[in-house]
Amino acid sequence: xxxxxxxxxxxxxxxxxxxxxxxxxxxxxxxxxxxxxxxxxxxxxxxxxxxxxxxxxxxxxxxxxxxxxxxxxxxxxxxxxxxxxxxxxxxxxxxxxxxxxxxxxxxxxxxxxxxxxxxxxxxxxxxxxxxxxxxxxxxxxxxxxxxxxxxxxxxxxxxxxxxxxxxxxxxxxxxxxxxxxxxxxxxxxxxxxxxxxxxxxxxxxxxxxxxxxxxxxxxxxxxxxxxxxxxxxxxxxxxxxxxxxxxxxxxxxxxxxxxxxxxxxxxxxxxxxxxxxxxxxxxxxxxxxxx
Amino acid sequence: xxxxxxxxxxxxxxxxxxxxxxxxxxxxxxxxxxxxxxxxxxxxxxxxxxxxxxxxxxxxxxxxxxxxxxxxxxxxxxxxxxxxxxxxxxxxxxxxxxxxxxxxxxxxxxxxxxxxxxxxxxxxxxxxxxxxxxxxxxxxxxxxxxxxxxxxxxxxxxxxxxxxxxxxxxxxxxxxxxxxxxxxxxxxxxxxxxxxxxxxxxxxxxxxxxxxxxxxxxxxxxxxxxxxxxxxxxxxxxxxxxxxxxxxxxxxxxxxxxxxxxxxxxxxxxxxxxxxxxxxxxxxxxxx
Numbered sequence: 001x002x003x004x005x006x007x008x009x010x011x012x013x014x015x016x017x018x019x020x021x022x023x024x025x026x027x028x029x030x031x032x033x034x035x036x037x038x039x040x041x042x043x044x045x046x047x048x049x050x051x052x053x054x055x056x057x058x059x060x061x062x063x064x065x066x067x068x069x070x071x072x073x074x075x076x077x078x079x080x081x082x083x084x085x086x087x088x089x090x091x092x093x094x095x096x097x098x099x100x101x102x103x104x105x106x107x108x109x110x111x112x113x114x115x116x117x118x119x120x121x122x123x124x125x126x127x128x129x130x131x132x133x134x135x136x137x138x139x140x141x142x143x144x145x146x147x148x149x150x151x152x153x154x155x156x157x158x159x160x161x162x163x164x165x166x167x168x169x170x171x172x173x174x175x176x177x178x179x180x181x182x183x184x185x186x187x188x189x190x191x192x193x194x195x196x197x198x199x200x201x202x203x204x205x206x207x208x209x210x211x212x213x214x215x216x217x218x219x220x221x222x223x224x225x226x227x228x229x230x231x232x233x234x235x236x237x238x239x240x241x242x243x244x245x246x247x248x249x250x251x252x253x254x255x256x257x258x259x260x261x262x263x264x265x266x267x268x269x270x271x272x273x274x275x276x277x278x279x280x281x282x283x284x285x286x287x288x289x290x291x
Numbered sequence: 292x293x294x295x296x297x298x299x300x301x302x303x304x305x306x307x308x309x310x311x312x313x314x315x316x317x318x319x320x321x322x323x324x325x326x327x328x329x330x331x332x333x334x335x336x337x338x339x340x341x342x343x344x345x346x347x348x349x350x351x352x353x354x355x356x357x358x359x360x361x362x363x364x365x366x367x368x369x370x371x372x373x374x375x376x377x378x379x380x381x382x383x384x385x386x387x388x389x390x391x392x393x394x395x396x397x398x399x400x401x402x403x404x405x406x407x408x409x410x411x412x413x414x415x416x417x418x419x420x421x422x423x424x425x426x427x428x429x430x431x432x433x434x435x436x437x438x439x440x441x442x443x444x445x446x447x448x449x450x451x452x453x454x455x456x457x458x459x460x461x462x463x464x465x466x467x468x469x470x471x472x473x474x475x476x477x478x479x480x481x482x483x484x485x486x487x488x489x490x491x492x493x494x495x496x497x498x499x500x501x502x503x504x505x506x507x508x509x510x511x512x513x514x515x516x517x518x519x520x521x522x523x524x525x526x527x528x529x530x531x532x533x534x535x536x537x538x539x540x541x542x543x544x545x546x547x548x549x550x551x552x553x554x555x556x557x558x559x560x561x562x563x564x565x566x567x568x569x570x571x572x573x574x575x576x577x578x579x
């Protein structure tokens with residue numbers, strides 16, 4: 001199912017990210033997916049996230065699809081040229097993968113194959129353009145296709161990253177090329193999200209806001225110093241300070257629930273980035289639904 | 292069953308090639324694959340052959356696995372860097388794909404996206420090595436894997452190349468890097484092929500002879516001037532010229548070549564580009 005159609009039906013979308021294994025043991029992955037299945041609308045799989053080599057996103061997405069879980073496949077321009085990128089979008093379509101997030105991907109220098117060639121034949125805007133062309137029945141060089149894929153394309157954004165104007169230009173171009181949803185980095189300050197949403201209010205695009213539970217003060221500090229554009233407000237830091245581990249979990253889940261309830265009217269959905277707290281995602285979703 | 296296991300059973304392995312469509316309509320491809328069921332041992336799925344953008348080998352191989360047909364996944368180095376190549380190999384294994392044919396790939400200028408960036412971060416030899424490393428539990432940077440894949444790795448060679456020596460050197464490298472079976476470019480001269488087989492006997496690797504059914508004298512001449520390592524002798528071109536039913540003649544010649552070479556090697560690989568539907572007929576004509 002296209003995420004954008006789900007949003008139009010008035011459903012508040014809930015998605016969760018799962019990590020593809022580095023290797024071929026998919027048991028943990030499938031267990032996590034099965035536990036999340038009844039709580040979420042879709043599971044997204046990164047494309048060798050942070051330039052770290054893992055089993056292919058398309059393969060995990062196909063496994064999810066065969067278990068009746070809607071997948072979202074990330075496709076990064078870092079590792080493939082335009083032949084492979086277009087081909088992989090066609091391949092996704094025949095494997096039942098409809099939602100694709102286009103990204104440029106991290107530079108190989110931050111990953112585990114620092115010598116890998118950064119391909120970057122296209123960027124996420126030109127890739128969105130290529131996807132639009134495919135959906136219209138032609139490839140990038142104008143050759144007619146034998147069977148046209150049905151895709152719902154998304155892009156990523158970071159609402160707290162300055163200058164916002166530069167990102168807005170990218171978003172506008174990508175939406176003009178056919179991007180239908182935006183998946184954002186985590187946002188902990190509702191005011192930051194409000195400013196972002198206001199700045200794109202005239203675009204017909206589904207906004208799914210990233211959320212990463214704060215496991216501890218040290219994790220929050222790490223986010224503040226390492227995740228560009230993402231800020232955990234002082235008030236949240238204070239709530240987590242000095243708490244023993246078991247109470248910190250409860251506090252954290254409560255904070256997540258409160259934050260999501262606050263930002264819910266501003267967006268069309270939430271995207272959980274569990275950072276190994278997959279097991280707590282259902283609890284937050286349950287807390288969101290009993291109002 | 293993997294190509295190597297099939298060879299171990301002592302039979303002449305028969306594989307044939309299918310080319311994915313340029314688009315998502317796989318009906319005809321699956322029909323062609325269905326026609327081959329029970330008649331051949333594995334179906335080799337090309338990957339963006341001649342650098343023309345198409346549906347990839349990998350998703351089609353998965354469809355074949357779901358239909359209980361044995362695929363051979365072609366992977367090339369032209370379009371993907373080492374992150375994507377290794378990632379695709381792991382994904383392939385997860386989805387039940389075992390036979391992998393590792394190719395360097397044609398240059399992009401040959402295809403329909405001449406402006407595409409040629410990647411070539413790895414080549415066929417380093418790709419074979421990477422796949423072998425994955426089987427040993429590590430990626431190319433030495434990071435440990437969680438459970439390891441197991442592949443049946445293949446590579447290609449052109450026995451008709453002139454000079455042959457560079458092909459032999461490269462083949463040895465490929466076998467040392469991990470190639471467990473070899474698929475050849477189209478063979479039209481059994482005598483030359485025999486010389487080639489003698490030259491590579493020391494490598495002790497199963498070899499599948501490539502058979503390309505000729506469609507017309509023009510197609511033969513086209514291959515002679517455009518496809519490296521393929522040489523159709525004048526005698527065969529003459530035979531095609533004189534034939535009343537050319538397609539039939541092409542099938543007859545293919546069957547004859549199969550019978551001339553099959554005792555020299557471990558298998559046959561039929562590349563019936565654009566005439567996949569005739570593969571069963573070729574096999575029948577060869578009496579296999």
